[in-house]
Amino acid sequence: MATPSDKHPSIADHPDLDQWIGMGADERIILHTGKVDIGQRISTALALIAAEELDVDYDRVDVRRTETDIDPNEGFTAGSMSMQHSGKAIRMASATARRFLLARAAEKLGVDAATLVVEDGLIQSRDTNETITYWELMPDGKFDIPVDETVAVKAPEDHTKVGTSVLAKGMREIVTGRMRFIHDMVLPDMLNARLVRPPHYLAELKSIDEGVIGRLAANNITVVRDGSFVAVVAADEYASVKAAGQIANAVEWNLKDGLPTGELYDSLTSNERISLPVVKGGAPVDEPVLRLKNPPNEAISTASTRFEKPYQMHGSIAPSAGCALFEDGKLAVWTHNQGVYPLRATMAEALDMAVDDIHITYVPGSGCYGHNGADDAAFDAALIARAVPGKPVLLKWTRDNEHAWEPYGSAMVCELRGSLDANGKVIDWSHESYGDTFMARPAPGRVGLPAEKLLSTHYMESPLDWPVAPPTMGAHVGVHRNLEPLYTFPEPRLVKNLVRRLPLRVSALRTLGAFANVTAMESFIDELAEAADISPVEFRLIHLDNERAKEVIITLADHMKTDQAGQDEGRGAGIAFSQYKNVAAYCAVGIEVEVNDEAEVKLHRAWISCDAGEVVDPDGLTAQLEGGLIQAASWSLYEQVTYDGGGITSRDWETYPIIRFNNIPEVKAILMERPGEPFLGAGEAVAGPTGGAIINAIYSAVGLRLRRMPFDPDAIKLVAMQ
């Protein structure tokens, strides 16, 4: 827990109570947060925390959508950090507010503050019948005091709201179709825009048929062109769709060399790269990598493996969108990105504007799962708005735009080797991971120009160079996320390889390198357990000294045993475990599968046991775990971005299939009760273990160990023939 010398990062940047909590009209409580709700229900959790500490009804709490200049700058909503950041800040702010309000009430009512009780914002003294509400005490609505990080917060045993299941914020709007997404925005005189993108990353605009531009202009449709950036703008949305089609047929591109088409997994381990050892604590160090030595003499068995994962996409169901208004030298932007402040600073640089002249408001998009096209679409909208000043422009990317231009999660290769002694203990361990960067979010304070990370800066009249990311050196930040095992392996050899000259645009996709690293590690652990003739559960337990880790594994195993996982004819079950980033939520996953006659992997049942510290919104946490498992199962079984020299060939849902309703397992999620413990981020914890558990379950069912994703029928048949 925070001590005064260990300031909470969000409170350090935003020390004033008014920056977090407002007393709204109509007796509402308004929460300000820098974390955005992208379907992960963070606003529900924050509202529960505030309702608890303030003693007001959950329904009385509104969570604002983040807006620059008004709401706190908490960087990006990413890395499963929202509860540690905003959750903790809101808890301290709410407790500070409650104490302030009670002191003021005591003064007004002329009673001792200790005699006051609060029910839904109504304060009453046990000694008198007089009452006063929070809102009556706050006629001007301002606290004008700092958040006190030493304030007493409620003891977990006194919680009546935190830890209960509530109707999620926005759920009623969703089921009635009244939730307003950025795609549904309407502003006065708003224009609609569509892009005409090149066939691939490296193509350049040669020409556009001026006759077509003229005919469109005659219908009040504007073609915006800046170098190879081309867009059309029309009052009517469908007119912009048709015009984009006409321009696409009227444009000539210089295709240049096309995309590199070498064998991807060869490239990953043979291209130029930066190799760094990763040390205890999970961070790389700038030192030479020790070569892989022969296994120790005590080793009675040594195994090695190579795991390969393709490029995968965020695959948001809504193509990205952005809205912008350029007027009197100022720019207003509406975006569904994960950090309005970093985007503002980046756009200021890219557009050569003052930061203060840009105002950005978050509006929900569909789930993003990392750095998808949202930031790029916001910038595209701004470029178009600059060409038609005075009118707001709503730009929607198409499905094709999103599939072909979003920054993917990098392809990866993991090479592992492990040796066992006579007791079945791992005495030697090596894990090398190879991949491109996961760190390409547009944000200042990172190496390289932030503007380079906005897609269309590479197509403007004076194009910027494509970013070449330096290796990130933080613990678990990038390719090396969860490269360090939590297991008690003596002096593991861990290597991060940041590979250059790979073909596709990449950035942060949910879990970064952890999905591949945990999948590879947890599948290999099962291979070693088999070699040691020890059960997968027991093998993990004898290599762990972390009691919370052991408990989630034991709990999972108990449930799977009771439920007779993998016992039916033709079925197999597997487990896997990780603690996300070795500091966030502990998660063990069990999967039961069957491989049918068509070589399809059918998911029957899944079990998740998770220790996420104190649980605020159990239903929301469960939803995140279930959803994360289903998404990771989709990555594992179905997904890979395909491309050739002419560009990306995964351009719709037929060419980039994802999981469907006919292969959704029953899911049982078990949450550890840890009242009073710090929040441990949980939005990403389940992905890695899911990949590992699927491999282990397939092996259990049919004796095939899959090592290259996706595990589609072709992959299964290929391994079966080997």
Add this chain to the structure above:
Amino acid sequence: MSEIDLHVNGESHTVDVEPDTPLIYVLRNHLKLTGPKLGCGQEQCGACVVLVDGKATNSCVRAVSEFASTKIVTIEGLAEGSELSPVQKAFQDEGAAQCGYCTSGIIVATTALLNSNTQPSDDDIHEALHDHLCRCGSHRRVLAAISRLTEEGA
């Protein structure tokens, strides 16, 4: 431009649009019914699905002129005032949405399914929802909501 008569959510409308305009643009931009979502524009993801004469129908490709003599219901037309339809209520109770972008299409498709078959088998459900994609992974809760409805109806 031409005038087209549409019957949507129990009301008649006359819209003046290019007749080749896909239905979804008319619903969203002319009738301000933004519940149906544009997800792919290729009848692949189901986010745009509305009821057309009771059948779950993609609205993102076919021209508005084809719908002139039909009865269209969007998600906005399912609730009776502030009273949620049984399907909406079940989705709300199960928390069967995360970001919610695909949800409107899935609720409409579920409504069509249960209107024609009160006791659908798993295969019936999978077939009805086959072309509805969800990326957040709310599928299990959607299936739980449908189970809740069929058990209530049993």
